[in-house]
Amino acid sequence: MRSDERGTVTVMSIGFMLLLGLLTVVVVNASAAFLQRQELNNLADGAALAAADGLDAAAYYERREVVLDESGVRALVLDHIADSEAALTELSVEADRVRLRLERPMDLPLVPPGWRSQTVVVADAAAWLRRR
DSSP states (O other), X not given: OOGGGTTHHHHHHHHHHHHHHHHHHHHHHXXXXXXXXXXXXXXXXXXXXXXXXXBOHHHXXXXXXXXXXXXXXXXXXXXXXXXXXXXXXXXXXXXXXXXXXXXXXXXXXXXXXXXXXXXXXXXXXXXXXOOO
């Protein structure tokens, strides 16, 4: 063994351990974010379906038009997400359609030094009313 190669295995082992630790942090944080996003997607879908209950009854029974009442839709969505930490950032009501976007802050489970400890998870949903 040559004397100038002594200790190279130690340096390489430390490098692999650091890489393995970084990969672990990325995988754990990405998995947690994915699960939070799935949960927020379910909440957004439920809020969009709840908003579809905001049918303008007067327009429907008088003129047989399927029209959503914007103020009623907003109230239904806010009522649906009231118990969560989600915030309604966008709400679009167009006659028989409603689209919404929810955001919720998320604490990352593993935070290496120098990284931010929190991120924001976003979910979009839409619902359409159709008369048959």
